[in-house]
Amino acid sequence: MLFRSKFRPFCRFPPQLPAPKPTISSAAAAEAADELFIDSSTSKNPVREILTLAKRGHGPLFLPPNRTRVDRQSRGAGKDGNFMDWEVARTRLEDARLARLETCHALAREGRLKEINSVLQQMLHEEGSGSAPSFCELLQNNFRDWDSCSIVWDMLTNIYSRLEMIHDALYVLSKMDSLNMQASISTYDSLMYNLRHTDMVWDIYKEIRARGVTHSEYTYDILIDSLCKQQRLQDAISFFQDMQGRKEVKSCNVTFNTLMSGLCNAGSMEEALKLSEDMEKDGILLDVVAYNILINGYRLLGLMSEVSKLINMMTLQGLRPDLITYTILITGHCEKGDVEEGLRVRREVIARGIQLNIVAYSVLLNALFKKGKIGEVHQLLGEIEAIGLHMDLVAYSILIHGYCKLGEIERALQVCQMMCSKQVMPNSFTHGATLSSLCKKGMLVEARWYLDNLASSGQMVDIILYNIVIDGYAKIGDVDGALELYEQILKLGLSPTIVTYNTLIFAFCKIEKLTVAEHFLRQIELNGINPTVVTYTTLMNAFVGAGNTDSMLRLFNEMIEKAIMPNVITYSVVMKGLCKQGRLQKAIDILKDMHISGICADQITYNILMQGFCEVQNIEMAFRIHDEMLQHNLMPTPVTYNLLINILCLKGKVDCAEKFLDSLLDKGVRLRKFAYTTIVKAQCAKGMPGKAIMLFDKIIRSGFEVSIKDFSAAINRLCKRNFVNEATIFLKMMLYVGIYPDEELCTVICSAFIKKNELQSLFALQAMIVKSGILAPDIQ
DNA sequence: ATAGGGTTAG
Numbered sequence: 001m002l003f004r005s006k007f008r009p010f011c012r013f014p015p016q017l018p019a020p021k022p023t024i025s026s027a028a029a030a031e032a033a034d035e036l037f038i039d040s041s042t043s044k045n046p047v048r049e050i051l052t053l054a055k056r057g058h059g060p061l062f063l064p065p066n067r068t069r070v071d072r073q074s075r076g077a078g079k080d081g082n083f084m085d086w087e088v089a090r091t092r093l094e095d096a097r098l099a100r101l102e103t104c105h106a107l108a109r110e111g112r113l114k115e116i117n118s119v120l121q122q123m124l125h126e127e128g129s130g131s132a133p134s135f136c137e138l139l140q141n142n143f144r145d146w147d148s149c150s151i152v153w154d155m156l157t158n159i160y161s162r163l164e165m166i167h168d169a170l171y172v173l174s175k176m177d178s179l180n181m182q183a184s185i186s187t188y189d190s191l192m193y194n195l196r197h198t199d200m201v202w203d204i205y206k207e208i209r210a211r212g213v214t215h216s217e218y219t220y221d222i223l224i225d226s227l228c229k230q231q232r233l234q235d236a237i238s239f240f241q242d243m244q245g246r247k248e249v250k251s252c253n254v255t256f257n258t259l260m261s262g263l264c265n266a267g268s269m270e271e272a273l274k275l276s277e278d279m280e281k282d283g284i285l286l287d288v289v290a291y292n293i294l295i296n297g298y299r300l301l302g303l304m305s306e307v308s309k310l311i312n313m314m315t316l317q318g319l320r321p322d323l324i325t326y327t328i329l330i331t332g333h334c335e336k337g338d339v340e341e342g343l344r345v346r347r348e349v350i351a352r353g354i355q356l357n358i359v360a361y362s363v364l365l366n367a368l369f370k371k372g373k374i375g376e377v378h379q380l381l382g383e384i385e386a387i388g389l390h391m392d393l394v395a396y397s398i399l400i401h402g403y404c405k406l407g408e409i410e411r412a413l414q415v416c417q418m419m420c421s422k423q424v425m426p427n428s429f430t431h432g433a434t435l436s437s438l439c440k441k442g443m444l445v446e447a448r449w450y451l452d453n454l455a456s457s458g459q460m461v462d463i464i465l466y467n468i469v470i471d472g473y474a475k476i477g478d479v480d481g482a483l484e485l486y487e488q489i490l491k492l493g494l495s496p497t498i499v500t501y502n503t504l505i506f507a508f509c510k511i512e513k514l515t516v517a518e519h520f521l522r523q524i525e526l527n528g529i530n531p532t533v534v535t536y537t538t539l540m541n542a543f544v545g546a547g548n549t550d551s552m553l554r555l556f557n558e559m560i561e562k563a564i565m566p567n568v569i570t571y572s573v574v575m576k577g578l579c580k581q582g583r584l585q586k587a588i589d590i591l592k593d594m595h596i597s598g599i600c601a602d603q604i605t606y607n608i609l610m611q612g613f614c615e616v617q618n619i620e621m622a623f624r625i626h627d628e629m630l631q632h633n634l635m636p637t638p639v640t641y642n643l644l645i646n647i648l649c650l651k652g653k654v655d656c657a658e659k660f661l662d663s664l665l666d667k668g669v670r671l672r673k674f675a676y677t678t679i680v681k682a683q684c685a686k687g688m689p690g691k692a693i694m695l696f697d698k699i700i701r702s703g704f705e706v707s708i709k710d711f712s713a714a715i716n717r718l719c720k721r722n723f724v725n726e727a728t729i730f731l732k733m734m735l736y737v738g739i740y741p742d743e744e745l746c747t748v749i750c751s752a753f754i755k756k757n758e759l760q761s762l763f764a765l766q767a768m769i770v771k772s773g774i775l776a777p778d779i780q
Numbered sequence: 781a782t783a784g785g786g787t788t789a790g
Contacts (some may be wrong), residue, residue: 254781255781257782259781296782299783360783361784362785397786435786462786463787471787499785503788506788541789
């Protein structure tokens with residue numbers, strides 16, 4: 001390095017020009033580099049800090065290592081043979097187990113159930129799943145004659161079930177059966193609860209009845225909830241009605257509400273309403289909880305008018321809507337994108353003397369983040385603090401996610417540290433935020449490292465975290481990375497979801513391996529996994545990108561045949577393909593189809609259609625589409641304006657373009673730099689240098705970051721048309737903002753000076769070139 | 781028994 005700086009070689013290597021003095025663009029590049037850790041020694045990058053903290057293992061993003069498995073250590077030591085041989089280790093382990101089981105039996109004799117509970121929980125947690133057979137053997141061989149043994153067996157089943165080691169629980173249960181021991185109702189309840197998504201629940205219930213075990217206050221609720229979860233709505237209703245008919249138990253509100261909740265969450269409002277009417281006919285009135293369940297059902301369906309109707313109805317019945325009612329209402333408004341209305345309800349609730357809790361605030365915070373209303377986020381946070389509400393895991397996760405999405409990773413880190421200091425520990429949701437922002441920045445090495453660290457430190461990693469990182473690989477076109485992580489998922493025994501598969505299909509599309517992508521679709525179908533609208537839309541879009549509209553239409557027909565409903569994105573892709581083929585009328589027909597089937601076209605849909613018309617230079621249609629957007633209450637996007645301004649300039653209507661731009665600025669519309677520079681270029685090309693200079697000045701003063709390319713585009717066009725003085729003004733503006741011309745641009749300007757015989761300017765420029773070191777020493 | 785947070789396609 002030292003050698004090279006002292007003795008520059010006399011040849012043109014390296015072939016690039018030396019780096020210019022600090023300029024706007026290089027400063028931006030430095031910032032970008034900083035963000036991307038290129039300069040790792042000096043950067044004080046917040047993401048790096050997160051990672052460093054995480055690396056230390058006790059950083060705020062990682063749970064303390066309290067999940068280490070005690071037995072692993074002793075087994076490892078035994079295998080190494082350093083301290084004792086394997087046989088000794090095994091014996092010690094078994095001794096320890098026996099000692100603990102003995103403790104349990106002794107405690108059982110004294111009825112100290114809570115203590116048995118904690119001993120067993122600790123032990124089963126350490127042993128993990130698959131340990132039931134060895135425990136059964138120990139119990140059978142060593143504790144047969146203890147009078148308290150059936151309590152221990154029952155609790156063993158119970159704890160396995162509660163720790164979600166369901167196979168072990170069922171194993172112990174079957175052993176109990178063979179030893180003529182009876183499980184308790186709370187164990188049966190727990191088993192039913194953990195098997196609520198399967199039809200085994202019914203088998204367990206039958207066993208309870210066959211054995212004459214008395215049900216608990218939860219048994220029927222668990223059963224009804226389970227039947228609803230398995231979409232056996234009619235069975236759930238019949239069971240409830242039977243139960244009432246038998247008068248075996250007084251049908252209490254809780255059981256009825258459980259059924260209502262199951263029906264509403266299974267999307268069956270009709271059944272729920274019918275049931276509630278039947279109940280009212282029998283003189284049983286709905287309580288606030290029942291109303292809330294129904295109201296939430298309507299919210300889930302997006303039917304806010306029905307929500308309001310029910311709130312009125314409950315008020316007429318003399319029931320007072322509670323905080324949960326209002327939270328559902330606020331959530332509904334926020335989901336519709338109307339945070340203002342959500343905030344209005346909040347004011348109303350407070351005026352009625354009801355204090356919002358952290359759940360209601362979380363809903364509002366999440367919605368405000370999604371709208372980017374950071375000022376109001378901080379206002380609400382201030383309110384939360386003033387009231388003295390404590391932030392919980394969900395609230396913190398919303399903050400972390402929100403800040404990450406806005407790119408404010410420092411803030412996210414601060415929140416993370418804050419929550420850890422308050423003993424609120426991050427979970428999978430929280431980690432997802434960090435992982436997505438790392439992936440979004442293209443920092444896949446870091447994301448992967450972070451994910452692997454979470455997995456190896458025994459923390460909860462779920463399929464969504466893997467999906468996030470697989471998508472990160474897909475987005476940068478690293479299919480190998482994506483596939484390798486996919487294999488990892490399978491090795492870990494996690495089940496990939498359709499999102500995983502869609503993401504992998506996207507990865508193949510991204511690197512233009514469309515045959516492979518479609519083959520992958522066929523493979524997942526063969527494995528009994530149903531593709532979704534996203535699967536098809538991803539592939540269809542890739543075919544459009546490859547210029548293969550026919551294949552796109554083939555897939556579109558295929559999804560229709562399979563009754564997979566296309567959405568606004570699917571239709572937009574179809575329109576894009578048709579536009580590419582020049583079938584513009586057909587594209588408009590699709591837009592009409594969308595309206596008929598009740599799918600609202602959005603800005604991107606219109607932009608695609610507009611682009612189609614711009615490509616054939618049909619200004620009238622382009623503007624008609626713009627008007628239609630406004631008629632549909634859709635705010636055009638920067639892309640819309642870029643398209644319109646570009647088409648005006650392309651057709652030589654430069655003044656028109658400038659007037660349009662001014663009218664937009666008057667309306668307070670934010671435009672991208674492209675809209676301005678398009679007009680500047682057209683003005684330069686059309687011989688309107690004065691206007692170009694004025695507009696360019698406006699660009700700079702509006703705070704846009706201008707690049708050498710923007711200047712070159714103007715100067716090249718001006719020089720070509722002999723506007724040398726005006727080109728010089730651009731050059732001066734350029735130097736003023738700290739950008740130096742490159743070799744190519746210098747050549748253009750010098751040639752123009754020579755052509756016009758402006759030698760004085762030529763010399764001045766050459767002097768500047770030498771002074772600033774724009775050109776390499778050997779050609780000066 | 782009722783309310784809040786994370787992943788994919790234009």
